[in-house]
Amino acid sequence: MRFQKKRMHLAALLLTLTALLSIPTLADSGPKPQLIVRMENGPEEPYYLDLLAEGDPDPKYLNDSLHWNYPEEERAALDPELLQALRSAVPEGWHACVAQGNQGWPIYAKLTGDDGVHPFRYVGVPDTYRVIVVTKSGESWVSEPLTRHALQCSALTSQGKANAILGFILAEPVWRFVVSIS
Incomplete structure (x- = not known):
């Protein structure tokens, strides 16, 4: 009888473990x-803004980021001349994360911003980057x-008189928490 009880407990334990392994995570x-x-004093005319990451564009991933970020109708509505101008303005040794693909790393962003605000999200956001505006x-x-010093941060760009972008990092986490020790 004791042996059967142990066997039942073992069977219940194995059944519970099996059930726990099948729970989605x-x-x-x-x-x-x-x-x-954040773009301050940006161009009055239409423009595209993108992040540049180190490394030449990989033709295998060209347009990946456009497919991730734009439904087919929105992709068709992108200005092809402006898109080509952006790609042509990318310095050697760098690639445009949205306009040229991000070497397989997903990044969620748009080339156009809302009221000068251009969010770039997900694992493809580079640690060292440049901002390009065309x-x-x-x-x-x-x-x-520029270097991103926090997981979530902001860069402020301003169209200056010398036709340059002034950039600096403001560590601005989207979420905050406080730990208190008593």
């Missing part, structure tokens, strides 16, 4: 990198290399 639920580029008239500005 959310493996990708932690915080992700985010960079918000206008409809063909003017382009590229920032100096």
Whole structure:
């Protein structure tokens, strides 16, 4: 009788463990990198703004980010001349994360912003980056290399008189918490 009871407990334990292994998990639920580029005194004409990451564009991933970020109708509505101007203005040794693909790393962003705010989200946000802006008239500005010092932060860009982008990092986490020790 004792042996049967132990056997029943063991069977119940194994059944419980099997059930626990079949429960779905959310493996990708932690915080992700985010960079918000805020444009001040931006161009009055239409423009595209993108992040540049180190490394030449990989033809295998060209347009991946456009497919991730734009439904087919929105992709068709992108200005092909402005898109080509942006791609042409990318310095050697760098690639445009949205306009040229991000070497297989997903990044969620749009080339156009809302009221000068351009959010870039997910694991493809580079640690070292540059900001590029290209206008409809063909003017382009590229920032100096910047470094993201926090998981989620902001960069402020301003169209200056010298046709340059001034960039600096403001560590601005989207979420905050306080730990108190008593």
